[in-house]
Amino acid sequence: MIDQINIPQYFLRRNPNMTCRHNNKSAASFTAQCRAVILLIALAFLLSGCSSIPFLSGTAASSGSSGSSQGTASSTATSDFFAMDTFMTITANGTDAQAAVNAAQAEVYRLENELSRNLPASSVSKINAQSGLGPVTVPQETFDIISDAVAYAEKTSGAFDITIAPIMDIWGFNDGNFRVPAASEIQAALVFVNWQKIKLDKANLTVELPVKGMELDLGGIAKGYSSDKVQKVMHGFNITSALISLGGNVAVFGTKADGSLWKIAITDPQALDSYIGILTATDVSVITSGGYERNFTKDGITYIHIMDPATGSPVQSDLLSVSIVSPDGVQGDSLSTALFVMGKDKAIAYWQAHKDFACILVTKTGEVFASAELKNTFTLTNAKGSLTFFE
Numbered sequence: 001m002i003d004q005i006n007i008p009q010y011f012l013r014r015n016p017n018m019t020c021r022h023n024n025k026s027a028a029s030f031t032a033q034c035r036a037v038i039l040l041i042a043l044a045f046l047l048s049g050c051s052s053i054p055f056l057s058g059t060a061a062s063s064g065s066s067g068s069s070q071g072t073a074s075s076t077a078t079s080d081f082f083a084m085d086t087f088m089t090i091t092a093n094g095t096d097a098q099a100a101v102n103a104a105q106a107e108v109y110r111l112e113n114e115l116s117r118n119l120p121a122s123s124v125s126k127i128n129a130q131s132g133l134g135p136v137t138v139p140q141e142t143f144d145i146i147s148d149a150v151a152y153a154e155k156t157s158g159a160f161d162i163t164i165a166p167i168m169d170i171w172g173f174n175d176g177n178f179r180v181p182a183a184s185e186i187q188a189a190l191v192f193v194n195w196q197k198i199k200l201d202k203a204n205l206t207v208e209l210p211v212k213g214m215e216l217d218l219g220g221i222a223k224g225y226s227s228d229k230v231q232k233v234m235h236g237f238n239i240t241s242a243l244i245s246l247g248g249n250v251a252v253f254g255t256k257a258d259g260s261l262w263k264i265a266i267t268d269p270q271a272l273d274s275y276i277g278i279l280t281a282t283d284v285s286v287i288t289s290g291g292y293e294r295n296f297t298k299d300g301i302t303y304i305h306i307m308d309p310a311t312g313s314p315v316q317s318d319l320l321s322v323s324i325v326s327p328d329g330v331q332g333d334s335l336s337t338a339l340f341v342m343g344k345d346k347a348i349a350y351w352q353a354h355k356d357f358a359c360i361l362v363t364k365t366g367e368v369f370a371s372a373e374l375k376n377t378f379t380l381t382n383a384k385g386s387l388t389f390f391e
């Protein structure tokens with residue numbers, strides 16, 4: 001039995017009047033750009049087998065929430081809304097379900113107001129407006145997110161780079177006016193792309209972009225951070241479980257009323273209303289980057305919203321999607337983008353060098369590669385597909 005399927009375009013059909021908080025975009029234009037991300041399925045089904053990492057262990061883990069709802073009326077509350085340029089669904093179970101969902105939604109809006117480069121009052125907009133002019137003081141939280149983004153840039157040798165903004169702009173991914181820029185325009189914009197130039201002053205909580213024209217875009221990390229923060233907020237309520245879907249970023253905690261774990265389906269990038277496999281887990285984020293999420297096609301070539309900072313162009317890799325499975329949403333979001341940029345072989349090599357997360361890679365040829373610790377928790381549902389676990 002499927003309890004929930006979260007497919008953005010289905011949601012839009014039910015909600016044709018929903019609008020985006022950004023004034024330059026609408027839900028309708030978003031639909032054209034953004035395809036289905038992930039199907040979330042919560043099935044009454046217990047995990048069999050076990051794995052070496054705790055969040056994939058064989059028994060139903062405790063949710064860490066503030067107590068049992070036994071003896072009190074327990075309920076389920078869900079909120080569907082649009083924020084951070086994507087559709088979000090947050091569901092909670094427990095006596096405080098509605099209050100928890102309301103607080104979660106408010107937290108997403110708060111973070112969007114702080115981290116969006118399209119809202120002029122955000123810290124990111126202030127940093128960008130001051131580029132070449134001097135440092136900007138930001139809240140501790142924002143300083144920490146930018147510091148984490150820089151750390152992942154370093155770890156991934158620049159495959160993840162939040163100074164990618166000027167490149168997003170020239171391809172039209174920020175305002176929706178898609179176009180293929182001339183090579184000279186790409187070279188001119190690339191001058192401003194270099195995470196190593198970001199100046200961070202920990203003592204004074206300032207961020208500085210020293211070259212006029214540099215700009216930050218936290219689109220590759222903000223939803224992962226938000227997913228972590230939303231979970232923290234929800235843990236303050238009396239709920240037993242929750243499912244948080246911020247676009248392609250899914251986080252689950254606790255177990256369902258019957259004690260069963262969550263089942264998270266990974267979208268088939270080549271058949272967006274279908275899925276390639278199911279992961280059974282709890283207390284974990286499953287964060288996917290895929291070229292199918294936002295793209296445009298010109299002269300038969302499809303250009304996606306994930307950029308290769310080395311070339312200044314949309315990534316042309318052998319991958320169609322990368323899903324990172326980790327309790328850390330910031331790690332999941334930054335690495336899903338970075339491993340997508342790297343392509344299959346380098347992505348596997350990165351996992352082999354770190355092994356502090358799990359991942360599922362879907363290639364253009366339809367093959368699925370998953371890291372070994374998912375052996376007992378990830379199963380292929382597409383009979384035609386091939387699945388290889390790598391060590």
Ligand code: ADP
Pocket residue numbers: 159160161162164168217218219220221223247248249288289290293294305306307308309333336337341
């Ligand atoms: P989504 O936001 O659709 O879930 P990602 O997490 O992969 O997908 O993030 C893509 C977003 O990240 C882009 O829309 C852009 O804002 C930003 N971005 C694009 N390329 C890069 C990159 N190489 N490094 C860091 N951020 C990137």
Ligand code: MG
Pocket residue numbers: 219220221289332333334335336337
């Ligand atoms: Mg990402």
